[in-house]
Amino acid sequence: MHDLLTCPFVPIERSDGRDSVSLPQLYAELVADRIEAFPGLGAHQAQAWYQFLAQVGALALLRADWDGAPPGDAETWRTLLAGLTPDCADTAWSLVVADPTRPALLQPPTQVFDRFKPLAETPDGIDLPVTAKNHDRKQAVAIGNAPHHWLYALVTLQTQQGYSGRGGFGVARMNGGLSARVLVDRRQSRRWGPRVGRAIAMLLQRRVEVFERGDYGVFANDNEGLALAWLVPWDAEQPLGTRALDPYFVEICRRIRLTADAEGRIAALGRPSEKARVDAAAFSGNLGDPWVPVEPGNGKALTVSANGFDYRLAHRILLASDFQAPLALKDLPGERDRDSEIHMAVLVRGQGKTEGLHERVIKLPSRIAAALSPEDEDDEDDTDRLTLRQVSKHMVEQAGDARRVLRQAMIVYWQGPEQPDFQSKCADPVTQRLDRHLDERFFDVLFEGNRDGLDARATETAWQRFLVQAALDLAGEVWAGSAAPTVRREKARAASEAVLWGGLRRHLTLAFDDKEDAA
Structure with missing residues (x-):
């Protein structure tokens, strides 16, 4: 039910009006730069959706040994995406799968479905923002929800969530359960097509550097690791080791299954875990994420406070020696002589609350970009x-x-x-x-x-x-x-x-x- 590979349920806004597309059609629209917006996508969900599209797109091309520009037709994208799930393509991209022993989108298969308990009847019930006494954002209000609302909430939950009490562990790409996954990116355009296209190109071209930076021998060898963490069962309290994973793996952090009643109304069931899905606590979020700054001294991923990306933190990220700059900031071919922007985003978490969605956009003239991204990072004569x-x-x-x-x-x-x-x-x-x-x-x-x-x-x-x-x-x-x-x-x-x-x-x-x- 609601199979992303075949079912057109993701709404898009084009210059000629609205349409609904499948995931392969969505990638074709991105390549053609026809998407103006994603109606229904919350501001706090945009980062997760962007990174999900970039990682999935890059993984699909990598696993197919694709050579050249990304394809512009939906049928080729359908084949590429199905190639990421060779043994379960019929269910692995579906929001709702009746058989719980089969993987569903961002939902691992399970043999103990009877242990799952009701979790939410609306998508905002599994979404990221944490509210205190329902003041800053009312919980469980999306009564008239549609499948794409569940899609966005599920992507955000499984790829961005932090620690939320006993049995609720956060994602591996953050420095501790009360931290958050950070985005520090570079873009030539604010449009979805060029942004996702650049991100996919960056992931493909910088892959060798991901393995070379730091102690990334902890990952599986190139193209041999698990790419989509929801494809394998998560019944035992046995975390996935990083050596079993691709560096660009799309992770999950919660045991969750979506169900639908006879009228098609979706609800979420969940089951707590005693351990995090990925055994990565020792890395403090430093898992080669190309959008995350890392402190070179202790190897920890950046944690952003409630102050957000103020000029002092932005200075430390871009111009001081406090952080190893993310690979996403480095030049790609043809960018050195072009103006661009730096985009920073994070949803800051606190103790039992959300401390704000913080974004910052910094205009980057080409001459400055060249100084920030030298050919040789160790060239002290620059x-x-x-x-x-x-x-x-x-x-x-x-x-x-x-x-x-x-x-x-x-x-x-x-x-x-x-x-x-x-x-x-x-x-x-x-x-x-x-x-x-x-x-x-x-x-x-x-x-x-x-x-x-x-x-x-x-x-x-x-x-x-x-x-x-x-x-x-x-x-x-x-x-x-x-x-x-x-x-x-x-x-x-x-x-x-x-x-x-x-x-x-x-x-x-x-x-x-x-x-x-x-x-």
């Missing part, structure tokens, strides 16, 4: 790369100086200059507003400002001027709209201004030196 790293580091430090000076000035204003408590948090709302301003401008100044050539002094001067103006604007709003809690308001403001101007002049000298030179 002048542009070293200059960019140094300037970015200075900009982060200067932002910290501006934040600290503004904070001290606001504390002096509100508490008076006599005995200010610089550990007070009373200025946090103002410094948080400053951070938001800096977040919006950091990469515009760093990347767009150097589109035609790297100029360290000009970049730092522009950044320091922006910092000074942003700090002055925020302080001015406070001085104008918030009375200091003291009868000596004029004295408090004068002291606050002295702290602010003195600190800015001391730490952001280029902003003032250039102005004085021009005068």
Whole structure:
């Protein structure tokens, strides 16, 4: 029932209207770049769906030893996808399979179906977002659901879910159960076709590097490992070892089976597990995922906090030495001289809650892209790369100086200059507003400002001027709209201004030196 290989139940939006397609037809539409959107796909599900399409497409081509561009017709794609499931193609791509001993889409076969218990009657009941008291996103509200809603929820659950209590383990491609699978990607277009096409090409072309990076001898030899984890039974409490897996394996993390009643209404049944499906805890999420940054010192995959991809974390990922950059960021043939974008996404998990869907898009001029993705990553003579790293580091430090000076000035204003408590948090709302301003401008100044050539002094001067103006604007709003809690308001403001101007002049000298030179 609802066989992805033959049944057209995935809705797509094209320029000429809506249609519903099977998975082979979907790949043909992607190759032709005719897909505008996937109606019904939630914002929090887009990352999982994108990575699923990329991994499945690449695996299908790899296992067929496909040479050349991906095919543009649905029939060839149907053959390629069926080739991933040679012994069970009749059920392995179906949402609902009556015989539980046969694999279904992202649902392992089982001989103990009688141990499965009701889990959800609506797709959002198995979906990723965790709600506290049903406040931020109501649970079990998708009553009028369709098969594609179950598809998206199932893909998201099985490839993105984290630890959710006893019997509910998370996926292997994250650093611990309360972490999340991260996407740090590069794209030439925001359209689905070019994005998935580039991702498939990246997976094919960078495969050797996946085996070479780190200790990836833990995987099966090329094209010999299990590609789709739902094809094998999961009745015993015996995890899959990584040596049995393909590096691009599509994983599952929950025992789940979808059923349908006589009227076709789908429901989910589940069974807890005592161990994770993949025995990969020792790798801390570092499993060769080409979209995940890895800390070189401890080999752990990146965990993103509730702050998301702010400019400080983005700087660490792209320009510091804190992380080994994902393979997805590296140039593919023909990209070096073209502008592109960096896309970062993650659904941050907390203790019993979701801490936000975080995305960031950074425009990447071709010259900057070349500096970020040199031909030889160990080439320390790459002048542009070293200059960019140094300037970015200075900009982060200067932002910290501006934040600290503004904070001290606001504390002096509100508490008076006599005995200010610089550990007070009373200025946090103002410094948080400053951070938001800096977040919006950091990469515009760093990347767009150097589109035609790297100029360290000009970049730092522009950044320091922006910092000074942003700090002055925020302080001015406070001085104008918030009375200091003291009868000596004029004295408090004068002291606050002295702290602010003195600190800015001391730490952001280029902003003032250039102005004085021009005068």
